[in-house]
Amino acid sequence: MxxxxxxxxxxxxxxxxxxxxxxxxxxxxxxPACMPFSWMEQTNHWLGLxxxxxxxxxxxxTRSLSIMYAMHGALQWMIAGDVVRYAPLVGRLxxxxxxxxxxxxxxxxxxxxxxxxxxxEGPGIVLLGCFIIILxxxxxxxxxxR
Numbered sequence: 845m846x847x848x849x850x851x852x853x854x855x856x857x858x859x860x861x862x863x864x865x866x867x868x869x870x871x872x873x874x875x876p877a878c879m880p881f882s883w884m885e886q887t888n889h890w891l892g893l894x895x896x897x898x899x900x901x902x903x904x905x906t907r908s909l910s911i912m913y914a915m916h917g918a919l920q921w922m923i924a925g926d927v928v929r930y931a932p933l934v935g936r937l938x939x940x941x942x943x944x945x946x947x948x949x950x951x952x953x954x955x956x957x958x959x960x961x962x963x964x965e966g967p968g969i970v971l972l973g974c975f976i977i978i979l980x981x982x983x984x985x986x987x988x989x990r
């Protein structure tokens with residue numbers, strides 16, 4: 845394997861690690877889906893937010909969103925298992941993450957989330973998406989499947 849091939853191989857391994865770490869964090873969202881509502885209320889209080897309404901809709905939305913994050917993480921874990929096969933999808937995952945992060949920044953600000961939450965969540969996801977895109981391109985995966 846030449847120098848360029850070795851470089852691509854190392855960058856692909858780095859990309860797999862980034863995707864898998866993110867996937868593992870996302871899959872942890874399955875835990876709040878099973879969390880007692882009283883724990884959700886306590887977390888909400890700890891964040892300094894207004895009381896969490898104990899309605900079927902708030903329970904449904906918090907739990908279904910948690911499961912959606914976990915499903916996204918499971919799918920991303922599978923994609924990370926073969927970044928060459930799923931090369932076109934990996935690049936799109938980076939773009940979607942960056943777009944999602946920008947959207948979450950706007951949502952967090954509009955929803956009145958704590959300043960530190962707004963500052964960390966959206967921009968952090970944007971940076972992650974950009975990092976995935978950069979690794980995808982630098983590892984030579986960008987031209988696979990085109």
